[in-house]
Amino acid sequence: MLNLLLKHARVIDPEMKIDEVLDILILDGKIADIGLSLPMKKSIDSLELRDKIVAPGFIDMHVHLREPGYEYKETIETGCAAAAAGGFTAVCCMPNTNPPIDNEGIVRFVKDRGRKALDGVVDVFPIAAVTKGREGKELSPMAELFEAGAVAFSDDGSPVSSAEVMRRALEYAAMFDVPIIQHAEEVSLTKGGVMNEGYVSTILGMPGMPAVAEELIVARDIGLLEFTGGRYHVAHLSTSRGAELIRDAKKRGVQVTCEVTPHHFTLTDEAVRGFDTNTKMNPPLRTQADVDSLLDGLRDGTIDVIASDHAPHSFDEKEVEYVNAPFGIVGLETALTLAITELVYKDVLSWDQLVMKFSTNPRRILRLPPAKIQRDAIANLTLIDPSVKWVVDSNKFKSKSRNSPFHGKHVRGKALGVINNGCFLTN
Amino acid sequence: MPREDIELILETTSSFREVLERPIKKVPTLQGKTIVNLFFESSTRTRTSFELAERRLSADVVNFSVAGSSVAKGETLKDTARNIEAMKVDMVVIRHPAAGAPHFLSRVLDAVIINAGDGAHEHPTQALLDMYSLREKFGRIEGLRVGIVGDLSHSRVALSNIFGLKTMGALVSVCGPATLIPRGIEKLGVTVYHDLDKMICNVDALNVLRIQFERHGEALFPSVREYHLRYGVTRERLDKAGHAVTILHPGPINRDVELSADVADSEHSLILQQVLNGVAVRMAVLFLLGTAHHESGS
Numbered sequence: 001m002l003n004l005l006l007k008h009a010r011v012i013d014p015e016m017k018i019d020e021v022l023d024i025l026i027l028d029g030k031i032a033d034i035g036l037s038l039p040m041k042k043s044i045d046s047l048e049l050r051d052k053i054v055a056p057g058f059i060d061m062h063v064h065l066r067e068p069g070y071e072y073k074e075t076i077e078t079g080c081a082a083a084a085a086g087g088f089t090a091v092c093c094m095p096n097t098n099p100p101i102d103n104e105g106i107v108r109f110v111k112d113r114g115r116k117a118l119d120g121v122v123d124v125f126p127i128a129a130v131t132k133g134r135e136g137k138e139l140s141p142m143a144e145l146f147e148a149g150a151v152a153f154s155d156d157g158s159p160v161s162s163a164e165v166m167r168r169a170l171e172y173a174a175m176f177d178v179p180i181i182q183h184a185e186e187v188s189l190t191k192g193g194v195m196n197e198g199y200v201s202t203i204l205g206m207p208g209m210p211a212v213a214e215e216l217i218v219a220r221d222i223g224l225l226e227f228t229g230g231r232y233h234v235a236h237l238s239t240s241r242g243a244e245l246i247r248d249a250k251k252r253g254v255q256v257t258c259e260v261t262p263h264h265f266t267l268t269d270e271a272v273r274g275f276d277t278n279t280k281m282n283p284p285l286r287t288q289a290d291v292d293s294l295l296d297g298l299r300d301g302t303i304d305v306i307a308s309d310h311a312p313h314s315f316d317e318k319e320v321e322y323v324n325a326p327f328g329i330v331g332l333e334t335a336l337t338l339a340i341t342e343l344v345y346k347d348v349l350s351w352d353q354l355v356m357k358f359s360t361n362p363r364r365i366l367r368l369p370p371a372k373i374q375r376d377a378i379a380n381l382t383l384i385d386p387s388v389k390w391v392v393d394s395n396k397f398k399s400k401s402r403n404s405p406f407h408g409k410h411v412r413g414k415a416l417g418v419i420n421n422g423c424f425l426t427n
Numbered sequence: 428m429p430r431e432d433i434e435l436i437l438e439t440t441s442s443f444r445e446v447l448e449r450p451i452k453k454v455p456t457l458q459g460k461t462i463v464n465l466f467f468e469s470s471t472r473t474r475t476s477f478e479l480a481e482r483r484l485s486a487d488v489v490n491f492s493v494a495g496s497s498v499a500k501g502e503t504l505k506d507t508a509r510n511i512e513a514m515k516v517d518m519v520v521i522r523h524p525a526a527g528a529p530h531f532l533s534r535v536l537d538a539v540i541i542n543a544g545d546g547a548h549e550h551p552t553q554a555l556l557d558m559y560s561l562r563e564k565f566g567r568i569e570g571l572r573v574g575i576v577g578d579l580s581h582s583r584v585a586l587s588n589i590f591g592l593k594t595m596g597a598l599v600s601v602c603g604p605a606t607l608i609p610r611g612i613e614k615l616g617v618t619v620y621h622d623l624d625k626m627i628c629n630v631d632a633l634n635v636l637r638i639q640f641e642r643h644g645e646a647l648f649p650s651v652r653e654y655h656l657r658y659g660v661t662r663e664r665l666d667k668a669g670h671a672v673t674i675l676h677p678g679p680i681n682r683d684v685e686l687s688a689d690v691a692d693s694e695h696s697l698i699l700q701q702v703l704n705g706v707a708v709r710m711a712v713l714f715l716l717g718t719a720h721h722e723s724g725s
Contacts, residue, residue: 197610198610198611199610199611199614200611201609201610202609202611202612203586203615204526204527204548205526205545205546205547205548205549205583205586206526206527206547206548208610274530275526275527275530275531316503319503319505319535320503320504320505321504321523321525321527321528321531322525322526322527322531323525323546324525
């Protein structure tokens with residue numbers, strides 16, 4: 001088991017209200033002591049972390065691990081390696097696999113594969129389908145799925161389009177206090193669309209997906225939620241008006257939460273101009289006004305979580321005409337650095353807030369125990385170099401796929417390593 | 428495309444227009460060059476025009492069309508193009524239903540790529556021949572008032588015309604039902620009309636776009652009849668303008684839908700002139716790109 005002394009780290013844990021330079025002694029994978037200048041012992045390795053950050057383990061609550069069914073894009077093993085490299089000690093994987101995660105056997109399979117990958121340093125929490133086969137018609141066996149270990153329900157990749165089905169899902173899932181995660185898209189407005197509808201789609205002559213397609217579903221679902229109760233989480237929020245709707249709902253005390261992806265707060269639809277298929281994702285990159293609203297939402301707490309929507313695709317699948325390319329980009333290995341570069345260094349978020357969006361808040365939404373930095377807790381930690389400058393090189397990703405629009409981007413801050421379940425992985 | 432490049436192409440087109448008036452309409456300029464016409468969409472007019480231009484420049488020409496090819500068997504665009512390039516092709520003329528397909532090809536191939544229309548994005552040689560025809564008629568493009576009427580949302584011809592005409596200093600306006608005018612188009616510096624009669628009063632020339640019946644399933648306007656009533660270019664409408672309005676159409680025409688037969692065949696119509704100029708413009712483009720490539724490659 002892991003024995004390690006972390007020296008002189010800036011320890012940030014919003015849950016424990018800690019932000020100070022401390023030593024952390026880990027014995028048998030558990031936090032044995034925290035304090036100023038803990039004594040070094042010959043038998044225990046120590047790690048000098050002056051000017052580095054130690055935070056409660058980060059979780060990416062929106063990833064696609066592709067297994068079972070699409071192992072050529074990613075496996076649970078390679079996805080976990082990418083997660084660890086990106087500074088995550090946990091991921092929630094979406095059910096759009098083949099077969100989809102809509103029965104307890106698949107939930108157990110995914111959890112089992114997760115435990116075996118990299119000695120279990122990354123906890124894999126499956127998100128199960130809202131409806132059977134993700135077809136949007138009949139509810140999946142939610143009670144069974146929940147008992148098998150599903151932490152939330154989503155048909156992500158597709159929306160739950162029927163208001164009636166969404167109503168029943170909210171009501172039913174409320175019995176287990178589990179959130180429904182919605183891919184908010186009114187599909188009758190986005191048919192054939194490949195990018196945001198607006199000036200850029202007009203001059204590129206490409207079919208658009210208007211922002212209102214997201215806004216309508218968010219508005220509808222908030223209405224349903226106020227009627228049914230339960231909990232509802234908007235995946236990959238991308239629009240200004242969507243953020244506004246959630247802000248207002250929260251003010252009224254509605255149990256709605258949401259996440260934003262690093263690409264939606266970093267890029268705009270201007271990035272599509274070169275027809276690079278790594279700028280194609282759903283929801284699409286929006287306008288600068290949307291980005292500004294998302295940054296405001298992150299600042300004022302409207303947006304609870306940063307999640308990557310890690311969506312690996314093979315090189316050949318993306319090496320086609322823009323309209324024919326699949327939606328999605330990888331994100332596990334760039335999410336943290338983009339958040340540091342675009343949010344912390346641009347004064348959108350404090351370090352404390354960053355830790356909340358990557359650890360405290362998603363764990364609270366998913367009713368997972370917080371990864372607290374306190375004595376006797378399992379050491380579940382993310383180690384960060386906050387200031388190193390580097391250039392993203394997608395060829396070095398641990399993920400099986402390379403589909404990132406951030407290849408070559410100059411960034412700042414990086415995960416140094418992760419500690420979880422008695423394992424320590426460094427970059 | 429910068430103004431100087433457009434000027435150069437239009438100047439070069441003039442020389443090739445002379446060639447087309449000769450009894451023997453052929454020059455040896457591209458002798459030994461191999462050009463593939465890679466057409467992923469049916470097109471009689473553009474493909475014939477390119478092919479004539481290529482043959483009159485003495486290039487070796489291969490036509491590749493989708494029907495009966497390996498594309499029908501599921502081959503990717505990249506593989507198709509690379510296979511063709513492996514046969515030592517110098518230039519590829521591509522027509523493709525996907526916006527950006529020529530840009531994609533230019534990334535994966537070394538050959539010179541010419542865009543013969545990509546989805547609803549651009550159709551540069553059409554805009555060039557439209558501009559050439561206008562300049563031939565009016566002697567200038569600068570300050571000319573040009574209207575474009577029809578389905579702007581799905582028109583590569585419209586976009587390329589707007590880019591080209593604006594660059595050359597024309598005053599451009601567009602007209603069509605609100606469902607066929609894409610968002611943000613006014614940011615390109617064009618005036619947007621929904622009333623054709625109002626626009627006609629303010630233009631010297633009218634580029635009439637083809638209405639694409641194949642898009643009717645999308646219910647973008649109520650009926651062909653209603654479209655014709657509101658946006659059909661008729662003799663009656665043109666007479667009300669109080670001045671002569673020159674008519675262009677990229678073809679093929681739906682007679683008595685977007686354009687009435689008598690207008691299409693009238694003395695103010697440049698339609699057949701456009702077809703002739705199309706060959707000359709494409710000769711100019713092929714010549715300029717074919718020879719530039721040769722120099723940089725040697």
